[in-house]
Amino acid sequence: MEAPEISDDGFEILRPFVEAARALWRQELDDEQRWRKIAELMPLLLDSDPLRDKARSWPAPAADRARAQNLLFYEDPDYHFVINGLIKNGDEITPIHDHAHTWTVYGVLSGHERVVRFKRRDDAAQSDRATLDPIDDYVVAPGYVDLVPPGLLHAEYAGGERTVAIIVRSERVGDFPQTMVDPATRAVTHAPGPAQLRWRL
Numbered sequence: 001m002e003a004p005e006i007s008d009d010g011f012e013i014l015r016p017f018v019e020a021a022r023a024l025w026r027q028e029l030d031d032e033q034r035w036r037k038i039a040e041l042m043p044l045l046l047d048s049d050p051l052r053d054k055a056r057s058w059p060a061p062a063a064d065r066a067r068a069q070n071l072l073f074y075e076d077p078d079y080h081f082v083i084n085g086l087i088k089n090g091d092e093i094t095p096i097h098d099h100a101h102t103w104t105v106y107g108v109l110s111g112h113e114r115v116v117r118f119k120r121r122d123d124a125a126q127s128d129r130a131t132l133d134p135i136d137d138y139v140v141a142p143g144y145v146d147l148v149p150p151g152l153l154h155a156e157y158a159g160g161e162r163t164v165a166i167i168v169r170s171e172r173v174g175d176f177p178q179t180m181v182d183p184a185t186r187a188v189t190h191a192p193g194p195a196q197l198r199w200r201l
């Protein structure tokens with residue numbers, strides 16, 4: 001395996017998950033099957049005491065920062081999946097957004113969040129104002145693992161405390177447009193997703 005772009009110490013924490021995930025790319029699986037299995041591997045990260053220790057010092061982006069930011073811990077040299085950290089300050093909310101064509105597994109390490117998922121009723125190709133129906137509304141807590149398929153609109157509302165999530169994505173985001181919907185006006189825009197800050201564990 002090619003050397004990852006992170007320190008060896010840090011990689012040892014991720015290694016059990018990375019090796020199990022890489023094995024899934026060597027199997028004949030469709031995307032949904034593979035990502036359901038990746039979700040099942042998340043306890044290898046979420047139950048890791050060393051990872052939890054490291055997470056205490058991960059920085060939250062500045063509250064006035066316009067663009068979301070992920071810490072980038074690992075990018076697979078062969079299969080291109082990535083492992084991100086996302087730290088939210090208490091009461092932070094995301095716009096309604098999708099993750100474009102990528103698959104996402106979202107695991108909560110600490111804190112609580114409310115997640116609302118939406119279905120778009122209007123014709124996305126014709127309209128710059130979305131008509132949305134909420135289709136799911138639930139609270140996620142440490143250990144919870146959420147699977148987000150391509151194109152699914154959702155918003156996250158952090159609880160009162162700092163929230164830390166570990167995210168596994170099918171590829172690095174930030175360089176291609178994702179759909180954003182203004183929660184008040186429902187105006188649709190397309191903008192790059194979270195900035196990626198490479199971070200040594």
Ligand SMILES: [Fe+2]
Pocket residue numbers: 097098099154
């Ligand atoms: Fe999201």
